Amino acid sequence: MHNVIEVDSLRKEFKAYSSRSGLKGAFRDxxxxxxxxxxxxxxxxFTIKQGEMVGYIGENGAGKSTTIKMLTGILTPTSGTVRVNGMNPHKEREEFVRSIGVVFGQRSQLWWDIAVQESFRLLKKVYKVSDEDYNEHMDHVIETLDIGHLLDKPVRKLSLGQRMRCELAAALIHNPPLLFLDEPTIGLDVLVKLKIRQFLKEINEKYKTTILLTTHDMADIEALCERVVMLDEGKVIYDGSLQKLRNNWGEGKQIRFQFAQNVTEEQLTPLTPDLEVLWKNEGKETIWSAVVSKEEEEISELIGRVVGQFSITDLTIQEISTEEIIRNIYDKGMVAGTEPTSQKQPVLTHG
Structure with missing residues (x-):
């Protein structure tokens, strides 16, 4: 499989202005x-091969959206090289935009006051899609996303979930080989998210559509992506499989205790001086979670000590979530690594 995206030493700089204080400073400004x-x-x-579904993740301000804008030709890089679908996004603009689909969760490509189907027809002409290709491809898209009953409604009368499904359909009118999704499920309810995830899996399997997804919803990443590229302060700190990230950094389990009465951390900590336990309160003084290693003896010992000291109304044991793993990586600043990669970037390594 060939590379759909090739990014080498990509850099984007902005000028940040600062104001001087006082009247004299304002005058000098x-x-x-x-x-x-x-x-x-x-x-x-980094490089992305045809048919891959890659999660591009990071905290607010990490540089995710700026990268997407350079890959789609909206922004020009300060330095470095970008090749997407074999083209330079900035220099071969007209041909390039026909080879990609883009969905920005907070921006619309549909016309606000006209019916959805009229927007689709306009986009069909823009992308020069034949009637035959449009009908064959879009009938499947409209049915799968369940938007047939929305086609004659103006966009301004759609709910957020309805609009996002229509936005996704609009991005796929020309059946592009590459789809950029920037926060496509932001603010959506669970059922709509599930529908969109299932649809993305289908088009990936049917057309080998390559998908680059940025999102803060780790459930989206877990459902769709086998590989993640993690960004921190504009640099790649991890590029590899999601499973490897979980295996290396997700050691341990989370035990959730619901106590019959309010409990403080000062009461819990003395129970586990010889165990590696991290206690976290979940918003109520009666609910606490303990993160422990995977050794069964340690888990059993912890539960035994807590139950022996306090009255428990509920208890659950679960694997540490990917979201928790990512949060811990950023909180602890575990960004240095020595393991070489084909992308020439420092990555997280376990040990």
Whole structure:
């Protein structure tokens, strides 16, 4: 399989202006401005092969959306090279946009005051899609996303979930080989999210559509992506399989205790001086979670000590979630690594 996206030493810098304090400072700002160069994306390199579904993740301000905008030709890189579908997104603009689909969760590509189907017809002409290709492909898309009953409604009368399903359909009118999704499920209810996830799996299997997904919803990543690229302060800190990330950094289990009465951390900590336990309160003084290693003896010992000391009304044991793993990585600053990769980036390594 060939590479659909090739990014090498990609960098995007912005000028950040700072104002001087006081009246004299404001006057000086009229003539000269203080500014510093801030790298939003800092020498990022990675490749994505045809048919891959890759999660591009990171905290707010990590540089995810800036990267997507450079890959789609909206922004011009400060330095570095980008090849998407064998083209330079900025120099071969007209041909390039016909080879990609883009969905920004907070921006619409549909016309607000006209019926959805009229927007589809306009986009069909823009992308020069034949009637035959449109009918064959879009009948499946409309049916799978369950938007047939929405086609004659103006976009402004749709709910957020309905609009996002129509946005996704609009991005696929020309059946592009590559789909960029930037927060496509933001603010959606669970049922709509499930429908969108199932649809994305289907088009990936049927057309080998390559998908690059940015989202804060780790359930989206777990449901769709086998590989994740993790960004922190504009740099790639992990590029590899989601399963490897879980295996290396997800050691341990989370035991959730619901107590019959309020309990404090000062009461719980003395029970486990010889065990590696991290206690976390879940918003109520009666509900606490303990993160422990996977050794069964340690789990049994912890439960025995807690039950022997307090009255328990409920108890559950579960694997540490991917969301928790990602949060721990960022909280603890575990971003250094020595393991070489084909992408020439430092990655998280276990040990």
């Amino acid at each position: 009229l003539f000269t401005r203080n500014y510093k160069i801030v790298p939003a994306v800092n020498d990022v390199s």
